[in-house]
Amino acid sequence: MNIHQSFKVACSNCNLRELCMPMGLKPEELDRIEEIVAVRRKVKRGSALFSNGEKFTSLYAIRTGFFKTCIATEDGRDQVTGFQMAGEIIGLDGIVNDHHTCDAVALEDAEVCVMPFERIEEISREINAMQHHVHKIMSREIVREHGVMLLLGSMRAEERLAAFLLNLVQRLHARGFSQSELILRMTREEIGSYLGLKLETVSRTFSKFVEDGIVEVKQRHVRILDTEALKLIVNNQQPCQ
Amino acid sequence: MNIHQSFKVACSNCNLRELCMPMGLKPEELDRIEEIVAVRRKVKRGSALFSNGEKFTSLYAIRTGFFKTCIATEDGRDQVTGFQMAGEIIGLDGIVNDHHTCDAVALEDAEVCVMPFERIEEISREINAMQHHVHKIMSREIVREHGVMLLLGSMRAEERLAAFLLNLVQRLHARGFSQSELILRMTREEIGSYLGLKLETVSRTFSKFVEDGIVEVKQRHVRILDTEALKLIVNNQQPCQ
């Protein structure tokens, strides 16, 4: 186990506070919440924070780095179920059966706050805002997945990739990054798995966007030139119509 | 509002107890939990229990009947995100933004137990088993949706329909119905929407299964003749190979 206990964790000083914690707490409640994070843990690029079948103990708040979650079946199917970045919570899948049902793999060197779930439940019982926050986080994940189902169930390749790019850049922007430039931390194959497409289709669709002057792509570096065009594509209309 | 307050609700006598409530409670805890269900509500076939945009107040435990949940976008997309039957909980999507983000429509006359979410949170703070049960229900929904993403992202039409049938019949069996016979409460179009297929493809795939002697289909009445063949199809192998 690659667990690094660093100096005293302080959520109240964490600049991701708004992303992963309830707002508007009283000072004494804040103190209690600090107790949730047991330790921080570093995860090297390519290695798993947790894996399918592993005993569930904790949720993880991502401090730095970028993850994918994916499920693999015996018959060789593999599906990326999400990409997670700083301030997002992973591990919720493990609650229901006390074991994780997916793998969480770091796509770049990462650090997470380990939050033992028993402690979360304990503090949720004391602090209403915390309880509601936990419920909201889980509900948000359910709603996010509804969106993915809509994408997988009803969109064509261009629409899927456009929606994917808009979603990524919007989340990055909320974290202070550019609205128009991003670096993909995942391969074309991983994008394809998430979007229900083959990597060749992802590549071709990128090329089409470049031809149409909607984006610039240099390997994993993407610059969005025409956000509106992407939105029109997602909304099932032809750009420039 | 079509709300019917019936005589005193009694979860402890409800035969769906094991499906929608935590197990192993002390008698005094059971009494508290009875307080959760405010009223029961009947929903006519074709009408909505709740709709997108509606204020979120309660979760609903299905007592009888069958629902679909679906999301619709302005540009005319429509995606069935799930089918729910007796003992299952719906409404979790509404927690995060205090408003529902999907429609829950009864596919046959139904009755639900209305559980005001504030009361659920209140009792969850007092009874650990209840708290954990709520967490499990939400986690289960997340895991279920992972499975749908796998289906939509990586399966072909036959595999999707086979997985769908096996899932339905398994849930019905857990409720005391047949392992091999079922009545579909939804149209081909609704099945198609859920599975990311057109209704014609659903119909054709049913016909293929009939030709292969795997199922009998008479409109919405389905009899599964060869469960193993369906499992082989889902596992990406040719039946009889």
Next chain:
DNA sequence: CGACACCTTGAAGAGGTTCAAGAAATGTGG
């Protein structure tokens, strides 16, 4: 009984996949 919703089936076509080859980037060990 007639109207309407739902289901089935055929034929043509589109979108995405598969297979293949080569180019570009990245990592590794000497």
Next chain:
DNA sequence: CCACATTTCTTGAACCTCTTCAAGGTGTCG
């Protein structure tokens, strides 16, 4: 720091699955 191996990405061509469009059949409900 360079050469080589490996991974990742791009592009073309043939193919296949699912969709689209169309027509007709079946079942249901007022």
